[in-house]
């Protein structure tokens with residue numbers, strides 16, 4: 001059975017129905033998961049299909065996006081007319097295509113002044129594509145961007161659903177960028193902060209803290 005199928009979506013901006021590929025749940029095969037939740041798959045990578053792109057008006061969104069406001073629509077249509085996607089993204093996506101899709105989604109998210117969490121997640125996804133492709137320099141460039149957005153998110157959000165996980169990602173981003181002292185601070189904070197209740201995250205933070213201290 002083909003791992004991919006055509007899923008129908010209704011474009012939030014132009015209202016036209018279109019299809020983008022999606023992976024059948026039964027066909028998702030996890031190979032390895034890194035400490036920062038980067039996952040490698042045997043076969044198709046479901047993350048490459050997180051972003052939907054309407055082939056008619058170019059609007060693109062993902063689970064990280066906020067709902068479209070009617071006050072945004074006219075301006076967004078004009079913006080998309082000026083900067084349409086380079087290609088039709090309705091087919092299968094290899095890493096290079098997935099990168100283009102995420103960069104395009106990031107451009108729209110920035111135009112919409114999306115929340116830092118959304119910008120951070122998109123940047124993290126781009127850095128993971130480069131990790132897969134072993135483009136270390138590019139991976140770091142997007143880890144830096146992700147760090148900036150997640151720090152902003154942590155400092156400005158009123159109520160973070162899994163605050164421990166956000167703190168852990170901050171620790172991991174610092175560690176991967178070679179900033180050991182900053183990473184240690186975040187791991188230590190997770191263990192001592194009463195707001196953090198996720199035991200798996202506390203265990204992971206302890207393990208990373210010990211690993212860095214050795």
Ligand SMILES: [Zn+2]
Nearest residue numbers: 011014054057
């Ligand atoms: Zn559309």
